[in-house]
Every structure is written in C-alpha cells, then in structure tokens.
Amino acid sequence: EESKTICVGCGVAIQTEEKDQLGYAPPSSLTRDVVTCQRCFRLKHYNEVQDVSLTDDDFLRILNGLGQKDALIVKVVDIFDFTGSWLPGIHRFVGKNEVLLVGNKVDLLPKSLNQNRLKNWMKKSAKDLGLKPIDVMLMSAEKGQGVVEIATEIDRLRKGKDVFVVGCTNVGKSTFINQMIKTFGGDTEQLITTSHFPGTTLDMIDIPLDDGKALYDTPGIINHHQMAHHIDKNELKIITPKKEIKPMVFQLNEGQTLFFGGLGRFDFTQGERTSFTCYCSNDIHIHRTKREKAEELYEQHLGELLTPPGEETKETLPPLVKHTFQIKDKKSDIVFSGLGWVTVNGQNVKVELRP
Numbered sequence: 001e002e003s004k005t006i007c008v009g010c011g012v013a014i015q016t017e018e019k020d021q022l023g024y025a026p027p028s029s030l031t032r033d034v035v036t037c038q039r040c041f042r043l044k045h046y047n048e049v050q051d052v053s054l055t056d057d058d059f060l061r062i063l064n065g066l067g068q069k070d071a072l073i074v075k076v077v078d079i080f081d082f083t084g085s086w087l088p089g090i091h092r093f094v095g096k097n098e099v100l101l102v103g104n105k106v107d108l109l110p111k112s113l114n115q116n117r118l119k120n121w122m123k124k125s126a127k128d129l130g131l132k133p134i135d136v137m138l139m140s141a142e143k144g145q146g147v148v149e150i151a152t153e154i155d156r157l158r159k160g161k162d163v164f165v166v167g168c169t170n171v172g173k174s175t176f177i178n179q180m181i182k183t184f185g186g187d188t189e190q191l192i193t194t195s196h197f198p199g200t201t202l203d204m205i206d207i208p209l210d211d212g213k214a215l216y217d218t219p220g221i222i223n224h225h226q227m228a229h230h231i232d233k234n235e236l237k238i239i240t241p242k243k244e245i246k247p248m249v250f251q252l253n254e255g256q257t258l259f260f261g262g263l264g265r266f267d268f269t270q271g272e273r274t275s276f277t278c279y280c281s282n283d284i285h286i287h288r289t290k291r292e293k294a295e296e297l298y299e300q301h302l303g304e305l306l307t308p309p310g311e312e313t314k315e316t317l318p319p320l321v322k323h324t325f326q327i328k329d330k331k332s333d334i335v336f337s338g339l340g341w342v343t344v345n346g347q348n349v350k351v352e353l354r355p
C-alpha cells in the first residue's frame with residue numbers, strides 16, 4: 001500500500017495533482033521533512049483563508065454537525081447563481097439554528113436596480129427551498145460593501161453564540177472572511193486559529209470573537225448544479241459578470257426568441273408587444289431570432305454562433321429543459337441561474353424558458 005503523507009497543520013492527506021482540492025501541496029514540498037498543505041501554509045504565512053472543496057462525505061459530516069450546535073449560521077450565496085450556489089438540504093442540516101442569508105457580488109448589479117426587490121426575491125426563493133432565514137442581506141465581499149453592516153448584524157443575531165459561515169465554492173466566502181479579518185482584525189497572527197471539527201479530517205478556520213466565542217469558516221463544497229461544471233474555465237469567464245452589468249432591453253413581438261449564447265433560451269410565446277430587460281454578463285452574446293426557427297438554429301449553430309458552450313463543451317451540456325411562465329404582474333423577473341435574469345415589463349404574457 002502506498003504510504004500517505006499527512007499535512008502537519010490539519011492532518012489531511014497530501015496530494016499534488018489538484019490545486020483547488022483539499023490537501024494540495026506543490027510537488028517540490030514533498031522533499032521536506034514536514035509537509036504543510038497549501039491551505040495551512042497560506043493561513044500561517046499570509047493570514048489568508050483559501051477555500052478548498054471537500055468530498056461530499058466530509059462536507060455532509062460538517063453539515064450534519066451544525067444541527068447539533070447552538071449557533072448562528074451565515075449562509076453565503078452568489079446572487080448571480082442563487083439556485084446553483086444553494087446547498088441542498090441546508091434547512092435540515094441547520095436544525096433549530098437561525099440562518100442569516102447573505103447575497104454576495106452586489107457590485108455587479110446595475111445601480112438602478114432595486115435591492116429590496118432582490119432581497120424579497122431571495123427570501124421567497126429560500127422559503128421555496130425550505131429555509132426561512134431570519135434576515136437577508138446583500139454585500140460585495142470584494143469591494144467591502146455591506147461587510148460592516150453584516151458583521152454588526154451577525155453580532156446582534158448571534159446572541160453570544162458561535163457563528164458558522166457556510167456556502168458552496170465560488171460564492172465568495174473566502175473573500176468575505178478575508179475582508180472581515182481586514183476590517184476587524186488587528187493582529188491577524190493572533191487572530192486566526194484552527195480548530196478540529198469532530199468527525200472530519202479537516203480543521204476549520206476559527207476567528208475568535210471578543211466574548212470567547214468564534215466565527216468558523218467551513219470549507220465549501222462544489223455544487224454539481226453550478227454552471228461551472230458544464231463549461232470550461234474560459235467560457236465561465238465569459239458568463240461571469242466582472243463589472244457592473246449593463247441591462248439590455250429588447251422589444252419583442254409574440255413568437256420571438258432570445259438565446260443567451262447557447263446556455264439559455266427565452267421565448268415570448270403569447271401577448272402584446274413587450275419590452276424585456278436582460279441582466280447578464282456584458283460579454284454574453286444575446287441572439288434574437290424567430291421562435292419557429294429557434295430549434296433549427298440551436299441544432300445547427302450551438303457551439304459557434306450560440307456560444308458559450310464551445311465546440312467541445314457542447315457535447316456534455318445537458319439538454320435545455322422547457323419551463324412555461326404565465327405572467328400576470330406588471331413587472332416580473334425570470335431567472336436563469338448562473339446566467340442572470342430577464343425582467344418582463346408587461347403583463348398578461350406567456351413566456352418559455354429553457355435553462
């Protein structure tokens with residue numbers, strides 16, 4: 001049997017292949033007497049937390065443990081990929097604990113957007129997924145926007161209890177924790193410690209709070225529904241907004257279709273001429289066509305005119321599945337998780353969505 005090298009910091013088995021995965025250390029470090037995984041190395045030398053993804057088993061163990069604690073849970077989601085970045089089953093795992101839901105990356109939203117509407121939408125969507133958060137807040141972890149407000153709210157809501165920050169990979173959880181350390185931590189060397197989470201091989205980052213309690217950064221998990229798993233890194237760059245998105249308005253007649261690259265299709269199937277505002281990465285090409293031609297266009301041009309996906313990733317892309325919406329309200333948002341959303345500026349219309 002192959003002998004395993006273990007990280008002196010957290011005890012995880014060292015591997016040298018996958019940089020984003022638990023236990024990674026550069027191959028050159030294996031020659032040393034003691035080996036430290038990259039995550040522990042960065043924590044020790046740069047006071048910086050790095051997110052690693054866990055195996056489903058370890059992650060489930062951590063989540064299961066949460067219900068047995070008396071703590072405040074802070075759940076971070078990516079507002080551009082709400083469903084994709086949801087942790088399925090989270091409402092069961094948290095037990096009786098209260099959950100503060102935090103939507104990250106608001107810096108990407110157009111300034112004109114009503115943030116209260118977004119918060120209400122998040123509240124409702126969470127409820128549909130079985131979770132009733134005690135509060136919903138928005139932030140930009142990267143720009144530091146809203147972070148002080150959230151820290152204040154965390155301190156109020158925790159009522160002297162520990163805090164666990166959870167979220168799947170890529171929602172910006174590490175950026176958030178690092179921003180908190182920057183904002184509130186004086187001497188970070190003293191500030192961050194790690195503590196062992198029962199039942200897992202992994203230590204958690206633990207930031208002491210002033211009453212002897214701690215804020216724990218739990219490792220993220222890859223959610224296999226995330227768009228990131230269907231397309232490659234470069235394509236992901238295209239669909240991930242990098243700066244404030246510019247809404248695009250389309251006046252459509254009944255029977256017209258919009259393609260969001262080849263990753264989403266939006267059909268206006270019934271109603272008077274209506275304007276639709278699309279919120280997505282400025283780099284995604286939105287292609288307008290006639291509904292009767294849409295099928296053929298998709299079959300023939302997926303991967304080139306309708307891109308991303310590319311020629312290669314299109315092969316593994318799951319088929320677009322149709323959802324029909326009957327819209328009665330004046331202004332409704334239809335969300336393509338991972339891509340963005342469309343605001344329908346009209347009422348009594350019928351649309352079809354194929355994410």
Ligand code: GDP
Pocket residue numbers: 050051104105106107108139140141142143167168169170171172173174175176220241242
């Ligand atoms: P984690 O896997 O949840 O720890 O996520 P990271 O903190 O590593 O962030 C994932 C990606 O999202 C990185 O590319 C970050 O630069 C980006 N990101 C994090 N926070 C923000 C934010 O507030 N705004 C924007 N635009 N990007 C962010």
